[in-house]
Amino acid sequence: MDWDLLGLTFIAVFLSELGDKSQVAAIALSGSSKSPQAVFFGTAGALVLASFLGVLAGDAVAELLPTQILKGLAALGFAFIALRLLWQDDR
Template identity: 70%
Template sequence: MDWNLLGLSFATVFLSELGDKSQLAAIALSGNSKSLRAVFLGAASALLLASFLGVMLGEGVSQILPTRWVKAIAAIGFAVTAIRLLWFEADSTQSEEA
């Protein structure tokens, strides 16, 4: 296992996820909590664990599948998601107007 690549991947995923769902969950929980430290530690731990699992799973998949397959699967996944978002958004807009 390439530890430099693992560390770089982990740091990249960690930084990209900082302002994501974890931040919104921490803000929502801190409004009702008496212990802000517990909310912070819980959110930080969850983010670290999610980032770690993402990096480990990605590294494992890269060892099993060829790079070309991973790129093709990712491209197909993004294309399907984009088509579904565009297609169903147009359908829901038309049904609301009727």
């Protein structure tokens, strides 16, 4: 097992999940629930399943498309998002 990759993945997911809406929902559920352990295992299981499905989908796409095309599509996607953010109408 690649321990460096495992650690990097853990840190990336941990930091990206801090303070998102699922964490706020888990806090609200655990505060109003009589079983905070069930809330913990439910939210942890959901995160693991969502990550697992993302890895499977990413692996399937990587098998179908060459790496250069994937990188190009990702770059175009990020550029599109950046341009929309720059020129969005602030209402």
